[in-house]
Amino acid sequence: MVKGRLASSRLDNFTPKLQNGFEKQFLKSIGDYGSGDLVDIVRNSMYAAVMDNLFGENVLPTINQKEFMVTAKHFILFDEQFEYGARLPPLFLSKWSAAKRHLLGIFSGVIRGLNQEMKEPQTETLLETLVGLVDKQHAPNYGLLLLWASLANAIPITFWTLSFIHSDQGVLNKLRSDIDNAVQTVQKDGNICYDEEFFRKVPYLKWCILEAIRLKSVGIITRRVVKAFQVKGQTIPEGDMLMLSPFWAHRNPKYFENPNHYNPDRWRNADLEKNLFLDGFVAFGGGRYQCPGRYDLGINILITFKIV
């Protein structure tokens, strides 16, 4: 159900709230000088806007700047050491464990305060849908996992997209000119609505993001074999771990010509209108646990657009 909610949440569902959220946070993060550290700009612009959109306005603290900064600080630590924290006993990573406890504490409070009244599915936040589906005891853990899953990839991908675009003058010029042309065609009475229709006129922006995802994909996706099965005459026994490396799969010249080169134009061959990626592209995993946010590049699109 949660996956269904994500799959159906196309860009229009996020805009214009996301748009306003990014706008506010982005202007705040670049300050009076119009510059700053790119990682901080991306983080500061995205955290609050994504939290408000997935979990509800100020459900996680986003309005009170001091509370928001404390939450963000704990989230950054939680995210940076997640791979270790998820495997090692708390004893070895006391700061990570404290950050996790802090975030779980916030989610516990939020979930206790959720209005239990039945709502129309369209008006429910993603958190409310999630809490209705999982066991109450572990609801804060699921909430935190959802927050992590939605930000942990979206933020680095936005950072890398912007870095790649700004490292190649040809790509930057093309993107700016496509955006300028789209602005001219949709401008009505001096007002522009940056909705899905607008972004459909700039497919190059989506290609730039997908190309960054291709080059900066996760190293490994793992699955434990729960029942032995056969592949090409070989038995894969129960208990084995199977691993897929999107990072290396995306460097296979059989599928991606000149694979190390950042070339958004290669995405011209993908039928993105039908949500079909390029052959050999496995950045979002596969099967039952495939990323439900895979078609929703709206989060990345808006902030990349804003900064370009």
Ligand code: HEM
């Ligand atoms: C742009 C960036 C993103 C990338 C590259 C990405 C990548 C991934 C990958 C590789 C997985 C593991 C898939 C598997 O094991 O087969 C995953 C899972 C997941 N992703 Fe994403 N993701 C992105 C954005 C998002 C967003 C924006 C959301 C939420 C709004 C999201 C929510 C999730 C969730 C909930 C899971 C766990 C699915 C499950 O275990 O059933 N992701 N993602």
